[in-house]
Amino acid sequence: MKPTLPLEELMSPGHLACQGCGAGIAMRTTLKALGRDTIFTFPACCWTVIDGPFPYSCLEVPLLHMAFEATAATASGIKAAMDALGKSKTTICGWAGDGGTFDIGLQALSGAAERNDDIFYFCYDNEAYMNTGIQRSGATPYGAWTTTTPVKHFKKEVKKSIDDIVAAHKVPYQATASVAYPEDLYKKLIKAKEIRGFKFIHIIAPCPPGWKARPEDTVKLARLAVQTGVFPVYEVENGKYAQTLKTANRKPVLEYLKLQGRFKHLKETDVAQVQQLVDRRYAELEKRFQEK
């Protein structure tokens, strides 16, 4: 059998990710696409810990840890230096969680996107502040329990549409991806690497402790997120939307929700509400997919 991804691993074993961590899979796949000529900067996020404590690191590429809200601006600074030093070929990446992207890092993200700086911005999205102990973020979906949205007051607000926010900046390339489909992510990154300008990659990365799910269900959940339409996977190239993983017969959201303890308090009517929100968003995107 011919492997569908390069066999070389730039992420070593011995990292500190939890069992079944989606963010670990996201990084492993990303590095396979981007290769050794790549520099990362991380804000405070799960990956601050996953990489390993001083003096260890599980990555075989340079990494600069940085403050929570500074990912995009830091990546812009690294890129400017590489240009000034004649090393423009190196790929520069900001790699942040959803809190660092949707919330505290949004301003810097917007700044870099508006300037169209030639960097990758990755958001691995586990839908809450997982590293600090599962507090709600702007990426937490409607209905979810977190430690700051307890069951009695589960999250009533919808997930912020970060992809639309980035799209409003008219960046040359952006994509969503799921850790259940590494070949899709890989293909997108190989393409995006050749595009000059700002590239935004939003990856759904299930978190077993935060989602109250079984570690062995991570890939299943990441797949169901796509199959139910909870997390549609697509790309936008110079304003043109294209669905990269088709979901002709969408599964009901309940199949996705019922595997996660964070949704177990939801009543039938709440589930119907989630279904409606997903349907509405999906219909909105479908229109864009069909635009010529």
Place this chain on the structure above:
Amino acid sequence: MKKVMMGNHAISYGATLARVQVIAAYPITPQTQVVELLSEIVADQRLKAEFIKVESEHSAMAACIGASSAGARAFTATSSQGLALMHELLHWSAGARLPIVMANINRAMAPPWNIWTDQNDSLSQRDTGWMQFYCQSNQEVLDTVIMAYKVAEKVLMPVMIVLDAFSLSHTYEIVDLPDQAVVDKYLPPFDYQYKLDVKNPHTYGGLTTPEWYMEFRIKMHEAMDQALVEIKKEADVFEKAFGRRYDTVDPYMMEDAETVLVTSGTAASTARFTVDQLRAQGKKVGNLRMRVLRPFPFADVRAQLKNAKKVIVIDRNISFGYHGIWAQEVKSALYGHSQVPVFNFIAGLGGRDIFPETISDIVALVDKKKKPDQELYWVEVKR
């Protein structure tokens, strides 16, 4: 070449001569001319640099941290609220041991809104690990930018160059622009040993347990001790190259001074004018201008104040519920070494002028007292 220029442009020319490679800045009054001129210089390709027009001061410092980590000479300039917004990343850049240089135009903190000079912005950043050099002339500003990179790159700690809003930033003076060749010889290109390098990948700033954190901190402290040695050394090296001398402190009429006015920034030139007037009346008054806040020049301050009978510290800043900040520093340096009484005066906040009469009134008040009968004295305050 001599040129008449404002203090802000002296910063821009200093950065140009230092051949900075990445500039990231956000506009704030009264700093704007610094980046306006630099934008032109970069656009005209008189300086080969990348200029990132960031969306906040926080991002300005973040971009400088990224650029410096990748091995480029990085520069920014800000003031007041902008500096306060950067605060988190001032700790970060020092902790990351990055030789970033920044100019800060001293401006009062709001509220109420005020754009005029006051030192609380920079002095609030005292404990971040940044060196701080306070300037009193546009020539000193330009020269200090160049010297700052030399010191910063030797000890791997960042430097803040500080100058008063308007009374220096917007004041035009004659400045000698050194030849690029002389500057290049004094400040060679910098090859950062710990840069982000794909051929030699390392992780920087990762999670560090109590087992190792203190070891990082003592190295920062030792770097600051070394910085003091380097600053003293550079006073000679710089003088040899450029014919101008800048030390940690700047004494004026101090040899036989019985009453010493300790000042910083542009208040020093007013103090010196007043010293001359008082000397003409036969009063043995001198001025000690503090140039370096961090690393603090304990030995120089003690030596300069050894024979003083009274020390007056004029602070254009205030630590609410305590003293002026320079007074704290000077008192702390003298404690256990000298019995000299230290009088602390708060003057000129929010850009209020410090006139020669302001200073002569202060000296007259101190003349009447053997030792301070108040922790501090506010001058010329309306009640």
